[in-house]
Amino acid sequence: MKAILPGSPADTDEPVVLGEAAEPQPADDEAVIEVEAFSVNRGETLQLEGGLDRRRAGWRPGKDVAGTVLRPAADGSGPADGARVVAHPPAYGWAERVAVPTHSLTELPDSVDAVTAAALPLAGITALRLLRAAGPLAGRTVLLTGASGGVGHYVTELAAAGGARLTAVSATAERGAKLMQLGAAELVTSVADVSGPYDVVLESVGGDSLSTALAALAPGGLLVWFGQAGRAPVTLDFFSFFEGPNQARIAHFDYTASDATYGQDLAALVRLVAGGRLHPEIGTVRDWTRTADVIAGLRGRRIRGNAVLTVG
C-alpha cells in the first residue's frame, strides 16, 4: 500500500516522502481502517526531526485518522465492517490503511465528515485533558499562549463555554481572529502585553514565554506546562516568585499520562462537534501528496488551527 514515509531528519525540504509500506498486521483487538483523511500535529513534525519514536526502526508517522472500518477487530470489540470512524493510533496513520486498537476509536455520525473528524484526535484530546488538569474554570481567568494552533482553538472554545475569561496569545491579530469568535475575551500579540493576574496559565511556547506568563499568575495560581513550540528551554528565577505568583504551582502535562486509551474522549469530541458546540478550525486541507508542504507550513507558523490531508 501507499504510505507517507519519514525522510532524513536533517532534510527540512523533504521531511517525508510518499512511498510503499507493508499492509498493517492487526493484533486481535485492532481494527483495520481505510484512511480517508489525517491530520499533522506539531509533535509529529518534531518527531520527524529526530524525536524519540523516529529512532525506532520502521516507525512511520500518523496519530490522527478518519475513515472506514475495512476489517473489524478479531476479538469482536469495536465497530463493524463499513463503519465510519475517527481514531488515534500510536503511529502509522499517514497511509492508505492502518491498524488501530478499538479502545482508541469511535464511530462518526453522518453529520461529521472525515476532514473535520481527522482534525480532532490529538489536539482535541489534549485540550480536553488540559482543561481537566486545570480544574473548574467557571468565573476564572485563564491565559493561553500558543493559542492559534490546533490545541489552542479547542482549548479556547471549551474553556469559554465553561465560563472562563480567557486571554489568548497569538503572533498576529489575523492568526488569532477565530479565537475571538470562539469565545476568547481578549487577544494579545505578545505575552509581554498581558496584565493579569490569572488564576490559570496554559503554556506551550517555552523560553521567555513561560517566565513572562508565570509572572502574570495570581498568588497560589496554577501554570500547566504542556509544550515548547519555540524550542528554547525555560529559565526560572526562584526569587521572582515572591513578587507575584507566590506559592504558584507548575504542573508538567503529558496528554498520554493519565490514560492511554482514547475512545471515550474521541466520542466526547465527536458529540460536541455534532451538537454544534465545538468548531474545529481547519487552516488547510490538502491532498496527501502535499504533506511535506503542510509540514513546512506548520513549522513556519503559517497554518492556523489544524492541518488536514486527504488520501487518494
Ligand SMILES: NC(=O)c1ccc[n+]([C@@H]2O[C@H](COP(=O)([O-])OP(=O)(O)OC[C@H]3O[C@@H](n4cnc5c(N)ncnc54)[C@H](OP(=O)(O)O)[C@@H]3O)[C@@H](O)[C@H]2O)c1
Ligand atoms: N504535552 C502534551 O501532551 C502535548 C500534546 C499536544 C501538543 N503539545 C504541544 O502543545 C503545543 C501546541 O500544539 P499544537 O498542535 O496546537 O501546535 P501548533 O498548531 O503548531 O500551534 C503552536 C502555536 O504556538 C505558537 N508559537 C509561538 N512561538 C512559536 C515558535 N517559535 N514556533 C512555533 N510556534 C510558536 C504559534 O502561534 P503564533 O504563530 O500565533 O504565535 C502556533 O500556532 C505544541 O508545543 C505541542 O508540542 C503538547
